[in-house]
Amino acid sequence: MSDSATIVFEDVSRFYGEVLGVNRVNLTIPPGITSLVGPNGSGKTTLMNMMTGLVRPSRGTISVRGIAPDDPQALFRIMGYCTQFDSFPRGYTGIQFVTAALLMQGLPAAEAEAKAWKAIEKVNLVEAAKRKVAGYSKGMRQRIRLAQSIAHDPQVLVLDEPLNGLDPLVRSETIALFREQADRGAHVIVSSHVLHEVDMISDQVILLANGYVVAEGEIRGVRAEISDRPHQIVIRCDQPSRMASKLFEHDHVVEVRIHPDRQGLLVKTTDASHFHKLLNKLALDGIYIDTIAPADDDVNSLYEYLIGDEGGN
Amino acid sequence: MAVYKRSYTSYSGALTPPRTRFLVLPRYSYERLFKSRFLVGFLVACLFFPLGCIGYIYLVNNLTIFQSMGIPTPGFLKIDGKFFLVFMNFQGALAYVLTALIGPNLIAPDLANNALPTYFSRPFSRTEYVIGKISVLFILLSIITWVPGMLLFGVQASQAGWDWSVANWYILRGILLGHITWILLLSLISVAMSAWVKWKVVAGALILGIFGIGAGLAQIINSILRTDYGSMIDISRIMYTIWSDQFGIETSTGLEAFEAWIGFAAVCIVCLLMLERKIRPKEIVR
Amino acid sequence: MDTVLWRRQLLAIVQLEWKKTLFSKRGIWVYVLAFLPALLFGINAYRVKSIRAEQERMSVSAPNASAVSNKIVAGMSADVAAEALRDAKIPYSRFTRGRRLEVIRYNDGANAFDLMFREGALVDKRKRNQALLSDDIRAYAGMFQYFYLRLAIFFGCVGIFMNLFRGEMLDQSLHYYLLAPVRREVLMVGKYLSGLVATILIFGTSTALQLYLMLSAHSNKEVSDYLAGEGWGHIAAYLGVTALACVGYGSIFLAAGIIMKNPMVAAASILFWEGINWFLPAMLKKFSVIFYLQSLCPVVAPLNSDIPEPLKLLVTTAAPISAPIAILGLFTVSIAVLAFASIYVRKLEINYGAD
Ligand SMILES: Nc1ncnc2c1ncn2[C@@H]1O[C@H](COP(=O)(O)OP(=O)(O)O)[C@@H](O)[C@H]1O
Numbered sequence: 001m002s003d004s005a006t007i008v009f010e011d012v013s014r015f016y017g018e019v020l021g022v023n024r025v026n027l028t029i030p031p032g033i034t035s036l037v038g039p040n041g042s043g044k045t046t047l048m049n050m051m052t053g054l055v056r057p058s059r060g061t062i063s064v065r066g067i068a069p070d071d072p073q074a075l076f077r078i079m080g081y082c083t084q085f086d087s088f089p090r091g092y093t094g095i096q097f098v099t100a101a102l103l104m105q106g107l108p109a110a111e112a113e114a115k116a117w118k119a120i121e122k123v124n125l126v127e128a129a130k131r132k133v134a135g136y137s138k139g140m141r142q143r144i145r146l147a148q149s150i151a152h153d154p155q156v157l158v159l160d161e162p163l164n165g166l167d168p169l170v171r172s173e174t175i176a177l178f179r180e181q182a183d184r185g186a187h188v189i190v191s192s193h194v195l196h197e198v199d200m201i202s203d204q205v206i207l208l209a210n211g212y213v214v215a216e217g218e219i220r221g222v223r224a225e226i227s228d229r230p231h232q233i234v235i236r237c238d239q240p241s242r243m244a245s246k247l248f249e250h251d252h253v254v255e256v257r258i259h260p261d262r263q264g265l266l267v268k269t270t271d272a273s274h275f276h277k278l279l280n281k282l283a284l285d286g287i288y289i290d291t292i293a294p295a296d297d298d299v300n301s302l303y304e305y306l307i308g309d310e311g312g313n
Numbered sequence: 314m315a316v317y318k319r320s321y322t323s324y325s326g327a328l329t330p331p332r333t334r335f336l337v338l339p340r341y342s343y344e345r346l347f348k349s350r351f352l353v354g355f356l357v358a359c360l361f362f363p364l365g366c367i368g369y370i371y372l373v374n375n376l377t378i379f380q381s382m383g384i385p386t387p388g389f390l391k392i393d394g395k396f397f398l399v400f401m402n403f404q405g406a407l408a409y410v411l412t413a414l415i416g417p418n419l420i421a422p423d424l425a426n427n428a429l430p431t432y433f434s435r436p437f438s439r440t441e442y443v444i445g446k447i448s449v450l451f452i453l454l455s456i457i458t459w460v461p462g463m464l465l466f467g468v469q470a471s472q473a474g475w476d477w478s479v480a481n482w483y484i485l486r487g488i489l490l491g492h493i494t495w496i497l498l499l500s501l502i503s504v505a506m507s508a509w510v511k512w513k514v515v516a517g518a519l520i521l522g523i524f525g526i527g528a529g530l531a532q533i534i535n536s537i538l539r540t541d542y543g544s545m546i547d548i549s550r551i552m553y554t555i556w557s558d559q560f561g562i563e564t565s566t567g568l569e570a571f572e573a574w575i576g577f578a579a580v581c582i583v584c585l586l587m588l589e590r591k592i593r594p595k596e597i598v599r
Numbered sequence: 600m601d602t603v604l605w606r607r608q609l610l611a612i613v614q615l616e617w618k619k620t621l622f623s624k625r626g627i628w629v630y631v632l633a634f635l636p637a638l639l640f641g642i643n644a645y646r647v648k649s650i651r652a653e654q655e656r657m658s659v660s661a662p663n664a665s666a667v668s669n670k671i672v673a674g675m676s677a678d679v680a681a682e683a684l685r686d687a688k689i690p691y692s693r694f695t696r697g698r699r700l701e702v703i704r705y706n707d708g709a710n711a712f713d714l715m716f717r718e719g720a721l722v723d724k725r726k727r728n729q730a731l732l733s734d735d736i737r738a739y740a741g742m743f744q745y746f747y748l749r750l751a752i753f754f755g756c757v758g759i760f761m762n763l764f765r766g767e768m769l770d771q772s773l774h775y776y777l778l779a780p781v782r783r784e785v786l787m788v789g790k791y792l793s794g795l796v797a798t799i800l801i802f803g804t805s806t807a808l809q810l811y812l813m814l815s816a817h818s819n820k821e822v823s824d825y826l827a828g829e830g831w832g833h834i835a836a837y838l839g840v841t842a843l844a845c846v847g848y849g850s851i852f853l854a855a856g857i858i859m860k861n862p863m864v865a866a867a868s869i870l871f872w873e874g875i876n877w878f879l880p881a882m883l884k885k886f887s888v889i890f891y892l893q894s895l896c897p898v899v900a901p902l903n904s905d906i907p908e909p910l911k912l913l914v915t916t917a918a919p920i921s922a923p924i925a926i927l928g929l930f931t932v933s934i935a936v937l938a939f940a941s942i943y944v945r946k947l948e949i950n951y952g953a954d
Pocket residue numbers: 016019020021022038039040041042043044045046047950951952953
């Protein structure tokens with residue numbers, strides 16, 4: 001794909017003094033909805049801030065549809081960024097807040113206000129638009145910031161945890177809004193710390209952990225990559241040998257070892273979600289299961305955390 | 314069964330007695346403050362001068378060299394009101410510095426982090442909160458001001474005898490009254506300032522600046538209106554007048570003792586009003 | 600060059616910012632600081648008028664007042680002085696100040712006096728409460744240079760210009776500007792201009808009001824004589840210096856707010872630097888704002904009586920520079936400071952948490 005239609009990270013690292021923000025990131029992001037997923041502190045915000053020029057990379061270069069992030073005058077004609085900072089300039093009402101951003105685009109006042117109303121309509125805040133933002137609820141503040149970032153119809157929309165604090169109804173409306181933006185050819189980059197919140201809507205997913213990109217691609221590819229690896233699970237129960245024989249009846253269980261104290265067993269499976277369903281059945285059959293814990297190394301347990309049970313649904 | 318029925322039991326342990334509950338604030342503040350080595354060092358350094366003074370008093374009272382030469386002890390070595398006034402001025406200045414160091418941390422962080430609702434959702438009133446915060450400074454400042462002052466007076470009294478004490482009891486009154494008014498004023502100002510601005514640095518600057526700005530304003534009031542009453546908002550002049558009055562020394566501050574007291578009361582009242590406005594469990598945005 | 604776009608963006612920034620600065624509730628103290636002198640001159644106007652009225656009454660009721668007043672000399676006892684005043688039908692008040700001081704206060708129709716008696720004998724005869732325009736002009740010069748420039752405008756600019764960047768960082772709202780299609784330099788200049796609009800409006804209005812109130816107390820003849828002479832020049836100079844002070848201090852504190860983590864340290868150091876400016880060698884003097892402002896002030900301010908004699912000599916021998924050079928120097932300093940700040944503003948990162 002040509003340079004002017006993608007967002008490219010080339011060997012990008014960022015350190016905050018001694019602390020690692022992100023390290024050696026190489027990404028090429030095509031238009032569509034892209035989700036950055038990772039636990040807190042994994043570097044999602046850092047990536048987004050670098051993409052928008054709010055912080056600069058310690059190493060490497062970034063290009064957003066051919067524009068460097070340190071050229072705000074060109075960049076923000078095509079970009080909107082809804083940050084995770086839940087703060088506002090003092091004393092603004094909702095409509096003033098959105099209009100202000102459009103005035104900075106260089107629009108005449110009347111046109112700016114008309115566009116602002118349109119954006120506010122999109123996030124369903126028309127009734128509250130004339131009230132002071134300081135008196136909004138968390139969800140309303142989230143939405144007015146969203147309205148501000150989409151008001152100038154950006155080609156690249158960057159949204160840091162945009163679904164936080166929204167109720168289910170508003171959440172699905174918001175997701176529909178993302179889809180709409182993506183369908184007109186825009187980049188929509190969304191971050192989240194729960195994969196199943198965004199996997200249904202994303203065209204592609206980037207998994208982050210501890211400042212590294214650990215997986216990227218279309219959601220199916222990422223999931224396959226994860227489930228192809230055998231998962232190790234430790235189970236403490238009262239009848240380990242009976243359990244072991246029952247487990248071996250299934251294909252996805254590749255290895256079972258009984259713990260020397262005969263109080264538990266170690267299982268290797270290629271399909272974690274099936275396995276968990278199986279355990280439910282066994283428990284109903286009368287085997288008393290005390291604990292179930294993943295026994296994998298860090299990256300694998302991270303997948304476990306990210307994908308969870310719902311990965312298989 | 315409802316969840317709260319299973320897990321909720323109200324606190325049934327011992328409570329701090331209501332009368333001394335405000336002391337909870339200093340207790341925790343000190344725990345944090347004394348972690349700073351710089352501050353502890355500064356506090357200890359503040360006690361060097363009083364120690365030196367005690368040594369000096371002891372020396373002067375036990376100088377036998379003049380007696381042995383058959384001449385009376387020279388005047389400049391006498392321990393009198395002037396000596397104690399020097400002591401007071403020195404320790405008073407240190408108290409000012411200490412206030413600037415600690416003062417900004419008193420209320421500003423609570424406001425910046427929205428901690429007031431947490432305080433007031435406990436059996437803890439606004440008054441107790443303010444008294445608690447003031448006492449953080451007041452107790453600390455006492456340790457370096459009037460407490461060593463009393464000690465000095467005690468040492469001198471025991472050395473110089475009963476007659477001296479009777480003749481000079483005004484010194485004791487002066488130390489107590491002078492220093493307590495001073496540190497009360499310092500504590501009130503710094504609590505009020507740190508309640509008024511959320512940013513610690515600005516609060517610190519205000520605590521220091523209020524003296525300079527007050528003095529500047531006093532100057533222009535005096536010069537434009539050709540009067541002396543402007544000095545009533547010059548805090549250092551107020552204190553200087555009050556102290557000098559206690560020690561019977563005439564001043565050229567242009568203020569009468571009672572005018573200085575009025576100024577003092579006015580500053581205190583303004584501080585209290587500021588606190589009353591700002592120390593609220595919640596803020597309403599319109 | 601996108602000058603058209605920049606102009607439009609500058610306008611938008613100024614429109615968004617100037618009202619925020621001008622009408623913020625947190626900024627009320629700036630108004631207090633700015634308008635206190637005006638209030639004082641208002642009170643002074645009332646005071647001067649009542650003295651004038653009193654003097655007129657006196658000239659009718661006690662025509663030989665000044666002759667009697669001249670005869671009161673040092674060493675005279677309080678009772679004798681009081682009797683002399685009573686005989687001449689001059690109203691007076693007699694009271695004590697402190698433990699040992701007795702005061703007799705009276706007005707002889709031209710001047711007001713305080714007679715100070717210690718142990719019954721006159722030790723000091725103080726002329727006070729004069730109601731002459733020339734006195735007010737001198738009082739104004741002192742107020743303007745020592746209070747208005749060095750404290751009021753100085754701290755007003757600290758409050759307003761530092762807030763423009765550092766305040767928004769503390770409020771965590773600066774990123775909204777950085778996320779707009781505006782060059783950082785344009786943003787900085789826009790914020791500077793809006794700060795200038797606000798400060799010049801506030802302090803310029805106050806200066807004009809102060810001067811009006813000062814003059815309003817005095818008789819038409821005195822005022823028109825003054826205006827016909829050097830009056831209008833003074834007024835223009837004071838207004839100009841007020842605006843230039845905002846230009847100079849504004850640039851410095853805007854830069855401090857961008858560059859420094861803790862701008863209060865900057866404010867304190869600059870206050871110190873400007874404070875010792877009097878005593879600096881000529882080379883270093885040029886790196887300050889107050890030096891240029893002081894050179895532009897039309898009336899030499901009376902020195903504070905607290906300043907020791909040797910220092911006074913130092914101060915008064917400092918030769919002021921000519922007006923065009925002073926104005927040029929001030930603008931040079933401001934532009935240099937802003938240019939320096941623009942290096943930093945281009946590198947500015949959003950790092951709210953770590954502040
Ligand atoms: N301003 C900062 N100063 C120091 N460390 C920071 C700063 N911002 C982020 N970090 C660190 O960088 C890492 C990534 O943070 P962030 O990008 O905010 O993660 P996320 O948004 O995924 O939760 C974390 O370890 C965090 O502590």
